[in-house]
Amino acid sequence: MDQSRAINEFPEWKKEARAAASNNRDGLPQQLQAEWSAATCRVLVDWLEHQQRDARYSFMTYVPFRSELDTKPLLEWGWRSNHLVIVPRCVRADRSMELYIISSWDELISGAYGILEPDPTRAKRCEASFVPELVIVPGLAFDLAGGRLGYGGGYYDRFNERLHQLTEEGKRPFPLWLGVGYDTQWMEEVPMDHHDARMDAVVTEQGFQWMSTSASKKLKGAKDGSDTF
Ligand SMILES: Nc1nc2c(c(=O)[nH]1)N(C=O)[C@@H](CNc1ccc(C(=O)N[C@@H](CCC(=O)O)C(=O)O)cc1)CN2
Numbered sequence: 001m002d003q004s005r006a007i008n009e010f011p012e013w014k015k016e017a018r019a020a021a022s023n024n025r026d027g028l029p030q031q032l033q034a035e036w037s038a039a040t041c042r043v044l045v046d047w048l049e050h051q052q053r054d055a056r057y058s059f060m061t062y063v064p065f066r067s068e069l070d071t072k073p074l075l076e077w078g079w080r081s082n083h084l085v086i087v088p089r090c091v092r093a094d095r096s097m098e099l100y101i102i103s104s105w106d107e108l109i110s111g112a113y114g115i116l117e118p119d120p121t122r123a124k125r126c127e128a129s130f131v132p133e134l135v136i137v138p139g140l141a142f143d144l145a146g147g148r149l150g151y152g153g154g155y156y157d158r159f160n161e162r163l164h165q166l167t168e169e170g171k172r173p174f175p176l177w178l179g180v181g182y183d184t185q186w187m188e189e190v191p192m193d194h195h196d197a198r199m200d201a202v203v204t205e206q207g208f209q210w211m212s213t214s215a216s217k218k219l220k221g222a223k224d225g226s227d228t229f
C-alpha cells in the first residue's frame with residue numbers, strides 16, 4: 001500500500017482497545033487457556049480434515065507468544081498429516097514477514113519480540129511469490145464484521161497487501177484469512193483503519209464464525225453469512 005494511505009485514524013481508540021484486550025487475554029486462567037486452545041485446534045483440524053483435498057494442503061500459522069491461543073496441536077497435526085506448515089519470520093526493518101516451511105520444533109528459534117520463529121539456517125524458506133492456501137491470524141480482539149486488533153506492528157496488514165498483489169498478478173485465488181482466538185476475545189467493535197485487513201472467519205472454542213464475505217462461498221461445506229460451523 002502507498003504509505004500515505006496507511007493513516008491511523010483512531011490512535012487513542014486503538015491504544016485503549018489494545019490495553020483492554022491484552023489485559024482481558026493475559027488475565028485468563030492458564031487452565032482455561034489450555035482447554036480452549038485444545039478445543040479450538042480440534043475445531044480447526046476437524047474442519048481441515050473435512051476439506052477433502054487430495055493434494056498437500058498449505059497453511060500458514062503463527063506460533064503463540066504471551067497469552068495467545070496455543071496453536072501447537074495444529075502444527076503437529078499438520079506435520080503428522082503431511083501438510084505444508086508455514087510459519088512467518090518478522091523482519092523488523094521493514095515490518096514485513098518472510099515465510100518458511102517448518103517440519104519440527106527444532107527449526108524454530110526465539111526471534112523478534114521473543115516470538116518463536118523459523119531459524120533461517122534450518123528451515124526451508126518459501127519463494128517470495130509463495131501464497132499459502134490458508135492464513136491463520138493471531139489477534140488481541142476480533143469483531144463480527146471481520147475486524148481484528150493486533151499488536152500494532154502492521155505485519156499482517158502488510159502481508160495481506162502483499163498477497164493481494166501476488167494473487168492479482170498471478171491470477172491465483174486469494175487465501176482464506178482466518179482469525180483464531182478465545183471466545184472472550186470478541187469485541188463489540190474493533191477500531192479499523194483503511195489499511196486493516198478483515199477476517200473471512202474467526203475460530204474459537206465455540207466453533208467457526210463466518211463473516212458475510214464471498215470468501216466463505218469458495219469452501220466446501222461452509223455456509224454463507226455468519227453461521228457457526
Ligand atoms: N505469535 C505472533 N506472531 C506474530 C504476531 C503476533 O501477534 N503473534 N504479529 C502480529 O502482528 C507480528 C509481531 N508483531 C508484534 C508487534 C508488536 C509487539 C510488541 O511487543 N509491541 C509492544 C508495544 C510497542 C509500542 O508500541 O511501544 C508491546 O505490546 O508491548 C509484538 C509483536 C508477527 N508475528
Ligand SMILES: Nc1ncnc2c1ncn2[C@@H]1O[C@H](COP(=O)(O)OP(=O)(O)OP(=O)(O)O)[C@@H](O)[C@H]1O
Binds near residue numbers: 150151153155
Ligand atoms: N499495508 C500497509 N502499508 C504500509 N503501512 C501499513 C500497512 N498496514 C499497516 N501499516 C502501518 O502499520 C502500523 C500498524 O498498523 P495497525 O495499528 O493496524 O497494526 P495491527 O494490525 O494492530 O498490527 P499487526 O498486524 O502487526 O498485529 C500503522 O502505523 C500503519 O500505518
